[in-house]
Amino acid sequence: MFPAITKSVCRSAGRDLQRTQLARHCVRFFNGFSQDELPVEETPAPRVLITGGLGQLGSGLASLLRKKYGPDNVIMSDIVNPPRHVRETGRYIFADILDFKNLQEKVVNEGIDWLIHFSALLSAVGEANVPLAIKVNIEGMHNILEVSKQYKLRVFIPSTIGAFGPTTPRNPTPDLTIQRPQTIYGVAKVHAELMGEYYHHKYGLDFRCLRFPGIISAETPPGGGTTDYSTEIFHDAVTTQRHECFLEHDTRLPMMYIDDCTRATAEVMELPEHRLKQRVYNIQAMSFTPAEIYAEVKKHVPDMEIDYKPDSRQAIADTWPQVLDDTNARLDLGWNHEYDLPKLVTTMLTKIRAQKEGKQGTSAQINAAAI
Numbered sequence: 001m002f003p004a005i006t007k008s009v010c011r012s013a014g015r016d017l018q019r020t021q022l023a024r025h026c027v028r029f030f031n032g033f034s035q036d037e038l039p040v041e042e043t044p045a046p047r048v049l050i051t052g053g054l055g056q057l058g059s060g061l062a063s064l065l066r067k068k069y070g071p072d073n074v075i076m077s078d079i080v081n082p083p084r085h086v087r088e089t090g091r092y093i094f095a096d097i098l099d100f101k102n103l104q105e106k107v108v109n110e111g112i113d114w115l116i117h118f119s120a121l122l123s124a125v126g127e128a129n130v131p132l133a134i135k136v137n138i139e140g141m142h143n144i145l146e147v148s149k150q151y152k153l154r155v156f157i158p159s160t161i162g163a164f165g166p167t168t169p170r171n172p173t174p175d176l177t178i179q180r181p182q183t184i185y186g187v188a189k190v191h192a193e194l195m196g197e198y199y200h201h202k203y204g205l206d207f208r209c210l211r212f213p214g215i216i217s218a219e220t221p222p223g224g225g226t227t228d229y230s231t232e233i234f235h236d237a238v239t240t241q242r243h244e245c246f247l248e249h250d251t252r253l254p255m256m257y258i259d260d261c262t263r264a265t266a267e268v269m270e271l272p273e274h275r276l277k278q279r280v281y282n283i284q285a286m287s288f289t290p291a292e293i294y295a296e297v298k299k300h301v302p303d304m305e306i307d308y309k310p311d312s313r314q315a316i317a318d319t320w321p322q323v324l325d326d327t328n329a330r331l332d333l334g335w336n337h338e339y340d341l342p343k344l345v346t347t348m349l350t351k352i353r354a355q356k357e358g359k360q361g362t363s364a365q366i367n368a369a370a371i
C-alpha cells in the first residue's frame with residue numbers, strides 16, 4: 001500500500017504530501033525520526049481529535065486549531081447531538097470515551113495523531129453524581145491513555161486548580177506540592193496527572209498536561225463547576241444588571257480568559273518534546289474575588305448589583321488555590337497570558353452585548369472594540 005519507506009521518501013512526503021496519510025505514516029515509521037525533528041516547513045499537519053468537544057472549551061480550541069491545520073484535520077467529538085453551527089463549521093463525530101472499541105475505531109479511521117481529551121464532569125456536577133464522575137473522569141481517562149499508548153498519539157489531558165486541597169499551600173501554589181483534593185473531580189485529576197506521568201515513564205507516551213484555572217468564555221457556557229459565577233456575572237450584567245453570586249465576596253481563585261487557555265493548549269501541543277522538562281505544568285493569568293470582578297464590571301455597568309448567597313460550591317472553593325505559581329511554564333514553555341482583569345471585563349461585555357444584539361462581529365472587530 002505504501003511505497004518503500006526511506007528517510008528521503010519521508011522528507012518528500014512531509015514536503016509534497018502534507019496532511020496525507022503517507023506523510024503521517026512516514027513520520028511514525030522511524031524511531032528517532034519523530035515529527036519534532038522534521039523541519040517545520042516539512043512537518044505534516046497533525047490530525048487532531050477533541051473529546052468532549054461540545055463543552056465550554058472544545059469549540060474555541062477547534063476553531064484555533066482549524067485555522068492552523070485546516071478544517072478537515074481537526075475533528076470535534078462528543079456524545080450529544082451538536083447544534084447546527086457546530087456541524088456547519090467543521091467535522092463532528094460521535095465518540096463515547098467509555099467505549100474503548102469505539103475510541104479505537106475513531107482513532108484508526110480518522111488517522112488521528114493528537115488526542116485532546118476534554119470529556120469530564122466538572123467539580124459541582126461531579127459531587128452531585130459521584131458514580132458517573134468515577135466512570136467518566138477515571139475509567140474514561142484510562143481508555144484515553146490506553147488508546148494513546150496503543151496508537152502512539154500525542155495526548156493532552158487538562159488538569160485543574162481542583163487537583164489541590166486544603167493542605168496545599170494556596171498562595172502561591174507551586175507545580176510540585178501537596179495534593180489532597182476533597183472532590184471526586186480533584187481526586188480523578190490527580191489520578192490523571194499521575195497516570196499520564198506513569199505512562200510517559202513506563203511506555204514513552206507523549207503525555208502533556210496543563211493545570212487550568214477557572215475558564216471564562218462568552219460563546220460557550222460553563223459546564224457545572226465552582227468557578228462558573230465568573231462567566232455568569234457577565235450575562236447578568238448585560239441582561240438584568242443583577243448577579244446572585246454563589247461564592248462569598250472575598251473568595252479568591254485563579255481565573256483565565258478562554259483565548260489564553262486555548263492558545264496555551266495549542267502551544268504546549270506544538271512544542272518539540274525535548275522542551276518539556278515536566279509533564280504537568282500550572283498556568284496562571286489572573287486571580288480575583290467576586291467583589292473585585294464586580295467592581296470592575298460596575299465601571300462599565302454602573303447600575304450593576306450583586307448579592308452573595310454562598311452554596312455548596314463555597315466549601316469546594318475554600319480548598320482551592322488562590323494563585324498558581326506558573327514560573328516553570330513561563331520558563332520552559334514560553335507561556336505568557338494576554339488577558340488581565342480589565343481586558344477580560346471589556347472583552348466579555350463587548351462579546352455578550354454583540355451576541356444579545358444579534359451581531360456577532362469578527363473576533364478582530366470585537367477585540368479592537370475591547371482594547
Ligand SMILES: NC(=O)C1=CN([C@@H]2O[C@H](COP(=O)(O)OP(=O)(O)OC[C@H]3O[C@@H](n4cnc5c(N)ncnc54)[C@H](O)[C@@H]3O)[C@@H](O)[C@H]2O)C=CC1
Pocket residue numbers: 051052053054055056057058077078079080095096097098117118119120121122136140158159160161211212213214215216221222223224225227
Ligand atoms: N472549564 C473550566 O473552567 C476548566 C476546565 N478544565 C478541564 O478542561 C476539560 C474541558 O472542560 P469543559 O469544556 O469546561 O467541560 P464541560 O463540562 O463544559 O464539557 C465536558 C464535555 O464532556 C462530554 N462528555 C461527558 N461524558 C462523555 C463521554 N462518556 N464521552 C465523551 N464525552 C463525554 C459532555 O457531553 C461535555 O460536552 C475538562 O477536563 C476539565 O476538567 C480544567 C480547568 C478549568
Ligand SMILES: CC(=O)[C@H](N)C(=O)O
Pocket residue numbers: 122123124160161162185212213214215224225226227228
Ligand atoms: C476550575 C475547574 O476545573 C472547573 N471550572 C470547576 O470549577 O470545576
